[in-house]
Structure formats: structure tokens, C-alpha cells
Amino acid sequence: MLPPVPRPTDYGVSPDRGFLPAENPTQCLSHPVYDRWERIMNNFQSLLLSKRLRTVIDRLPIIPAVHLETEAEWRRAYSILTFMAHGYIWGGDKPSERLPPSITYPLLQVSDHLELPPVATYASVCLWNFKPIFLSEALDLDNLSTLTTFTGSLDEQWFYLVSVAMEAKGGPSIPIMLKAIQAARDDDCATVTKSLQSFAQTLDELGTLLVRMYENCDPHVFYHRIRPFLAGSKNMKDAGLPQGVFYDDGSRRATWRQYGGGSNAQSSMIQFFDIVLGVEHRPTGSKKDETTSESELEQGAAPRPRHNFIHEMRQYMPGPHRRFLQAVEGVANIRDYVENNRSRTELCIAYDACLAMLRTLRDKHIQMVSRYIIVKSRESRSLSRTRRESSSDHVPMAKGIASVRYDQPHTADQPQRKKKMRGTGGTALIPFLKQARDETGEPAIDDWARKLLTGGRRTAADAEIAFESRLTAADLDADEPQIVGLAGAWSMEDAGGGLCAY
Ligand code: HEM
């Protein structure tokens, strides 16, 4: 007996809006005890800018979650508490290593309820943080606004809203592809083909939406003003959180914790696309068909479980969404169906078109990461080098959040540790993203298409990154570049030694 094809509504997934809530996020918690939180949120950016947020939160009493009435309220509580937590941690001259009970206590309660980690996630800043401008109109990018931002900037709003609009646009492809799974079971080739054609079209439109990021989110504002607030507490030693954050809930169970920061890798939609098409992602650095390395086998070592970042990100998705992906994984059959029907040309072309569109989406994304992170990080590094060279004294840390340099191994007032270069700028991110991109093309049916889609071809993104990350003589002498993603939970060992930094 085959397991039933999952019903999205059983997992809090909307047939129209996908992983966005079926009802718009609530904009205010109804019970008067939460007025204090809401007042902080009403003044959030000015409290942060004037560096008063910590004092206000330190004076805040513990307000437990018992008065939250609806699921929408639990979601709002989670969203605002994670904004407050990150504002508290990153909104001072130095990051705070302790989160006080007024935040920790209710945050642990709501995180437990929603089966999410107590940290800012894609759910808290994107999925549950939007409102339509006109209620009667669709959730298009031009009809969306955010509920909360750290900076009050259009750039930050836009950064979140592009993702929201993408979720809304991609939502309807969920029931379409679930129907295709049923159709494949019934050997209804026409329906599978039609569904794949519609899905390819949607993936193409998602690519168009993704590049609208450039319209209103400036890379400088993103890198220096927005991104620092989204950082987590894992691998954050160099930013001033060597042990992570102490979640002080006022009890004896208070502990140090480490979590990855917010990332779109936490989007269930993109993972759904991979699953339904049969795209598989391996741990960064491992090749196709590779199980255990030869040298390991020679030494008789037991296979070492390797870190798979994309899978790990499921722990940062709301519980029901995580379970939905698991259920879809149990029934995904499209790849097998197409492989078993290679003579049906239209079906194969439609399937390969989906892979090509998803690959193109990832290619556009890599180009974006280059412009928003790699280039900006290089600029900062060469600036701090110039400053060091022009001064024999220590360079004081600049005041404010922009100086939180969590992608750099040294602060200006620390002594220089020279380490061997591990790769060009961006080695941590780019091999990971390129591998995910190339894996997207691997299932292609047509031999020629597979060659084209699995990395044999140099794309615009490849050329841009090669150009941006070329080494200069100064780089060889400089700090080791450690450009990592916010959610980046890599270590050299996890990465298989050498491919990935950090
Ligand atoms: C300025 C905009 C963006 C930047 C700088 C950026 C940066 C990154 C980085 C650094 C990663 C590596 C994982 C990590 O976070 O540690 C990542 C992963 C990812 N990002 Fe983005 N991202 C941006 C926007 C988006 C948007 C709008 C999407 C929507 C589709 C997206 C989708 C993904 C996905 C799916 C991954 C996981 C890797 C994969 O599946 O290929 N990103 N992003």
C-alpha cells in the first residue's frame, strides 16, 4: 500500500499561499498584558538607534505566553520576541552575551509551541511579518508591506518582501505538483506533463521576482545595516559571542545556546521544489556517488556522518512545515516516473525545463550573494587593511552595529594571527551554493541537458564571482577571508577539509 499523498491543509500549508499563513499575520496581540511588547515594537527602530532598547527590555517584566489566544497570536509573539532578542543582542556597541528573562522566558515558550528554535528565522522575519497594502488584492510584491524591521529602511522591507512575494507566487504550485504525484501513480502522463509545464513557468517567474531585489535593496545597506541584526549565535566567536548566548530564563535551567542566524535556506518552498523534482543535495564537498572516502576506508574507519546544511535548515522551519516536507519525501515519484517514460518526449522536456528553471534561479541567487556579500566583504577587508597600514596604533572599533564584523576573524584591536589562505574570498559560501546549483541539474533526462545543467558550462554568475574573488598580492598577505552565510554552520571538518572555510 502506497502512503497517501499528503494534504497541504493538514500541515498548515495553504493551497493558494503555500507556506505563508492562510490568514494575514495579526498586527497586534489582543490581550492587554502584551501592550508592553506592542509599545516596544511601535518604537522599535528609535529605541535601537538611540541604544535604549536594552534598558527598556531589562526593565520589562516577564510576561508569560498563557494569554496568547490564536495560532496567529503565537506566531506574532514569536516574530516580535525574536526581533527584540536580536535587537537586544546586536543593538549595542558590543553584542550582549546574555538574553534576559523578560525575553527568554516567553520566547522559549512560544518557540516550543511552534517547534522552532528561539532565534530569528525565515518564519519570524518573512513568513509571519507581512501585510497586504490592499486587503482585496493579491500578495504581489507591489501590494506588500512589512510589520517589523530593525532599521525602518525600505531596503530592509524589500529584502523580506521579495521572499514573501516569492512564497505567494510559488504557493499554488504545491497542490499542482501533489496532483502530479497522484497522476504519476495513475499513469496519467498528460496531467503530469501539464503540471510540470505549469511548474516550469512558475519557477521562471520566481527568477524574475528574485532579481527585483536589486530595485530597492542596496547592497551597502544590506551588508552594513541589516545583515548584522540577522546573525545568530553559532560560530560567532569572532563577533564577540565565543560561547553563544546565555538564555537566562530566570531559572536554574538557564543555559548557553548556539543557533544559526536567519536564512532563506530555511524556506520550505525551495526545499519542496527539490523534493518534488527528486533533486538531492549532498554534504558540501562530497561528489556524486561518493560514500566514504578511500583513505578512510583504507584505514578501516567507520563512515563519518557528514554535515548536510540544507537538511539541517529544516530544524529552523515551523514543525508542521518540516513534517510536510518529510511526508512529501515519502511519496515523491516524478523523477522515477519520467525516468521510466523516457520515450514520452513532451514529459521529459517539461521535467528538464523545471530543472533548468530551478538551476537558473540558483544561478541568479549566486550572483546576488556575490554582489550583496562577497563584494561588500572584500571592500570592508581592504578598507580595514588600509586603515591598519596608515596607523601604527590600534584602530578603535567604530561605534555601532555596522562595526559588528562577524565575517572577519580579527577585530582591529586584536593581534594579527597569520593563517594559510584556504581559498579565494567567499570560499565558504560559493562552493556550497554552486554545488547546490549543479546538483539541481543532475536528474536531467536528456544527456545533453544534463551536461549543460551540471556545471560544465560557465554562467554569468561564475564569471562574475571569478572576477570578484580574484586574488591580489595584498590578499595573500591579509586576514584569512571567512565569508560565511548567516545560517552558515560549516566547519572545516564538516566541509570535508578544504573546500569550505569556517
Ligand atoms: C540579498 C539577498 C540574499 C542574500 C545576500 C542571500 C544570501 C544567502 C546565503 C549567504 C546563503 C547561504 C546559507 C546561509 O544563509 O548561511 C543563502 C542560501 C539560500 N538562499 Fe539566499 N540570499 C538572498 C536572498 C534570497 C532569496 C530572495 C531567496 C529566495 C528564493 C534565497 C534563497 C536561498 C536558498 C534556497 C538558499 C539555500 C541554498 C540553496 O538551496 O541553493 N535567498 N542565501
Ligand SMILES: N[C@@H](CC(=O)c1ccccc1NC=O)C(=O)O
Ligand atoms: N543568508 C543571508 C540572509 C538571508 O538571505 C535571509 C535572512 C533572513 C531572512 C531572509 C533571508 N533571505 C531573504 O530574502 C545572509 O547570509 O546574509
